[in-house]
Amino acid sequence: MYHLVKSVYANLTKQEEYSVLIMGLDNAGKTTLLEQLKFRYKVGGEQATVDLSGARLVPTVGQNVARIQVNKVNLKIWDVGGQESLRNMWESYYEDAHVVVFVVDSTDRARIEECRDTLDKVVSSDVLEGTPVLMLANKQDRDDCLEVEDIKEIFNKIAEKMSARDSRVLPVCALDGTGVVEAAEWIISRLLRNKNYRPPNLV
Template sequence: MYTLFTGLYKQWTQKEEFYVIILGLDNAGKTTLLEKIKSTFSGIAGLPPEKIAPTVGLNVGKVDVQSTRLNFWDLGGQKELHSIWEKYYSECHAILFVVDATDSERIEEVKVTFESVMTNDTVEGVPVLMLANKQDVSGALSVHEIKEIFNPIALQLGARDSKVLPVSALKGDGVRDAVDWLYLRLQRNKVNRPPVFQR
């Protein structure tokens, strides 16, 4: 009888966990985005923007959406760190790719980087959300312009769930919409990439 109750208790208290990697070039706003996600979903203020330093290695953030825990891994965007990204592909359930929409000079580098991520066999079937960040800055590329640049790569994704959304990681505009989109795709993709269960 005790075993039955402990088994039921464990099942009721288990939480689905998903892992989302945040990728993009350095200075795209990945860490600012992570801080805004944490503060939006926890209600606790994150680090102020002036205290956010470039990521060397990995930043981790956890938020609960309904009865599910989303673990975000913010990976450093410097070119020399890109080789480390692959180590996280097999464990991730989704990819958040952040683009600095104000940096048109590096858009070709972004395109090449994004293509190398998307053509890696390990991420096949993983939902991908591209965020056109810094939409609060005048002169930023619009979502439509970013879609035009990245559509040829998106065609390679085939039936995979993918989308481009506008955000301002600094102001928080679009952050909740982005996480809501991810949450739904993670739930739909459980057969392909099942969640991890933690108590």
């Protein structure tokens, strides 16, 4: 009897949770973005601000995982390594993803086409059909960065593949948090809009 009551209680108290998949080439700023989100949206806590310009964050080998709450919506965020040797592992995360956040290093002009081709491969996956895609043009604080409009033009070639889903390009600076709140709010609005098509997990 005790175990039955415990099981019923556990099911009744489960909460909805959405999985956010952060991807991009290595050194794009994915882990810095995750750290910024962790500081700003602590589960059950208030927003905080943080300057990560002096932080030493090592490249992700494998994955980083964090749970946060934005506007009372629970998120499980996966930050996956962007080195070329690790990208073939990305597909193992697609099935559970409710939204894709693709981070672009706006200063890495030499690899901007590689970045475009990588995103092209991601959005071409049938597993991610209908999944919202947010592209973040990171490092917009740098004088040598590409403007958001220039980045949009470069990525226009794959825009038709995202026409059937919610997608957006937003400028951010992960180091000081500029644009992070706007990005988080866009994510939440699309997750809730897409809830019937890609329902949350119960945890």
